[in-house]
Amino acid sequence: MISQLLVFIIAMQVGAPAAVKPKSAPPSAAPTDQVEIVLYSDFQCPFCSQFAQSFRELQSKGVPDVKTKVTFKNFPLSIHPKAQLAHQAAVAARQQGKFWQMHDLLFANQSRADRTDILGYATKLGLDMVRFEKDLDSPRTKQLVAADIAEGNKVGVRGTPTYTINGKLYSGTRPLEQLKQLVLTEQHRTRALAEITDSLLSRGPADAPVTVEFFADLASPVTRQAVTILDGLLQQYPSIVRVQFRNFPLSFHPQAALAHEAAMTAAKQGRFWNFASFVLEHQESLREQDLIAYAGQLGLDQTAFAKTLSEHRYAPRVEADVQAGAQRGIRGSPVMLVNGKRIDGVPNVKALTDLIDAALAGK
Numbered sequence: 001m002i003s004q005l006l007v008f009i010i011a012m013q014v015g016a017p018a019a020v021k022p023k024s025a026p027p028s029a030a031p032t033d034q035v036e037i038v039l040y041s042d043f044q045c046p047f048c049s050q051f052a053q054s055f056r057e058l059q060s061k062g063v064p065d066v067k068t069k070v071t072f073k074n075f076p077l078s079i080h081p082k083a084q085l086a087h088q089a090a091v092a093a094r095q096q097g098k099f100w101q102m103h104d105l106l107f108a109n110q111s112r113a114d115r116t117d118i119l120g121y122a123t124k125l126g127l128d129m130v131r132f133e134k135d136l137d138s139p140r141t142k143q144l145v146a147a148d149i150a151e152g153n154k155v156g157v158r159g160t161p162t163y164t165i166n167g168k169l170y171s172g173t174r175p176l177e178q179l180k181q182l183v184l185t186e187q188h189r190t191r192a193l194a195e196i197t198d199s200l201l202s203r204g205p206a207d208a209p210v211t212v213e214f215f216a217d218l219a220s221p222v223t224r225q226a227v228t229i230l231d232g233l234l235q236q237y238p239s240i241v242r243v244q245f246r247n248f249p250l251s252f253h254p255q256a257a258l259a260h261e262a263a264m265t266a267a268k269q270g271r272f273w274n275f276a277s278f279v280l281e282h283q284e285s286l287r288e289q290d291l292i293a294y295a296g297q298l299g300l301d302q303t304a305f306a307k308t309l310s311e312h313r314y315a316p317r318v319e320a321d322v323q324a325g326a327q328r329g330i331r332g333s334p335v336m337l338v339n340g341k342r343i344d345g346v347p348n349v350k351a352l353t354d355l356i357d358a359a360l361a362g363k
Contacts (some may be wrong), residue, residue: 022348035166035186036069040152042160043087043106044080044113051161051173052107063180066187072103074148075160082113085136085315087145089118092135098125129331166190190266196317200267204234204242209249210359212241213337215248218263218279219286220258225346226334227280232349236357245272247321248333257318259313262291264314265305266298274298 041048059070074091076083086106093102105121106113122132135141155164162171165186174182199206214230216223231245247264249256259279266275278294279286285307286310295305308314325335336343338355 003139009363027279033187033191033192034067034069035183036071036167037072037163037183038071039074039163040073040148040157040160041076042075043090043103044079044083044110045077045160046110047173048161049107049110052103054174054176055161056104057098057176058179058183063183063187066183068183073152074145075152075157075162076145076149077160084115084145085115085118086340088136088141089122089156091126091141091144092132092138093122093125094133096127096131098127101125108190153245185316188313189320192314192316193320196267196314198244198262200270201245201272202242203273203300205239206242208240208242208352210237210241210356211244211245212356213246215246215321215330215333215335215337217248217250217253217333218254218276219253219257220250220333221283221285222346223334224280226278226336229347229349229352233356236353240360241356245276246325248325248335249318249320250333257289257315258309259286259291260318261312261314262295262305262309264298264317265308266295268308268314269300271298271300 037058041052041055057069058068058070062068067345072090074087076087090099090102090106102121102125104226105124106118109121110116118136119129119133122129125143153163155161156169159171161173162169164170165182166189168186170182199219212230212233214226216226233241247260263272263275266272275294275298278298279291282290282294291309292302292306296302328337332344334346335346336352338352339359340356341359343351343355
């Protein structure tokens with residue numbers, strides 16, 4: 001849920017983004033259907049031991065209907081003096097295709113991680129012991145562990161267990177069901193971003209030298225004024241300006257979030273701008289049944305439209321825009337960014353065209 005922000009009005013309608021489910025990260029450049037989970041773990045960390053069972057089950061069984069890629073990264077902590085050798089053992093076992101088996105033994109026997117214990121685990125796994133001992137102490141094995149640590153530091157790992165799900169950082173133990181839910185939420189977000197691309201929400205040439213990003217709330221009356229100005233702008237600069245719509249529903253418009261989800265549903269069938277215009281002309285009736293009826297009037301399949309809307313399939317796409325806007329300091333709407341230069345509220349036409357002319361002049 002998007003947190004409530006303080007509502008205020010200063011020359012424009014301002015407020016917190018309306019609540020949208022499920023929560024997600026800003027849009028990625030090239031989303032895919034795969035969810036990648038990367039775990040940074042320490043074989044001597046008691047919390048990692050607690051988490052190991054959940055993670056191992058996720059690794060071995062996956063999540064129904066979700067394509068996952070699971071990767072283990074070595075992150076021995078300096079406070080655990082026996083951890084380094086344990087991780088070298090896991091890397092050495094990987095060379096013989098027995099990483100996960102060694103992983104399980106090391107966590108099952110955390111209190112026994114001396115060299116003799118580790119050699120015993122390798123023997124139990126039927127490894128080539130001459131090769132194992134050579135790999136265990138090799139500079140290459142130590143370099144591989146060090147590389148994982150360096151990578152973890154770079155992405156912000158400060159303790160264990162820490163893991164990323166499609167790049168989003170999480171820490172601490174979680175039961176399996178919570179872990180699965182995180183994966184499912186990320187899959188829904190990834191799917192929504194893949195299906196509702198920026199191109200479906202833009203007007204004007206894709207290679208236009210000037211892009212106007214338009215953060216707007218379809219339930220706000222001032223949005224209509226802003227759209228009228230943008231329509232004129234596109235007529236004035238037909239080959240120069242591209243308008244990129246960004247969802248920014250506000251919390252004090254309780255029907256806004258669903259209206260934006262409906263607009264994304266229409267966008268999937270190439271009818272975003274038609275649907276958005278319809279919503280702007282009928283802001284007094286944005287209930288779910290009204291939105292479905294609008295879809296029918298535009299020639300969309302009402303049954304499929306209603307199903308997608310009830311599933312909140314594209315809520316993550318809406319929230320991704322909201323979060324991206326919030327990260328850029330946007331707290332209300334409308335807001336326009338002309339090649340990054342910001343105008344809050346319904347813009348003065350001259351101020352807007354001056355920014356466009358300046359952008360064209362390279363200023």
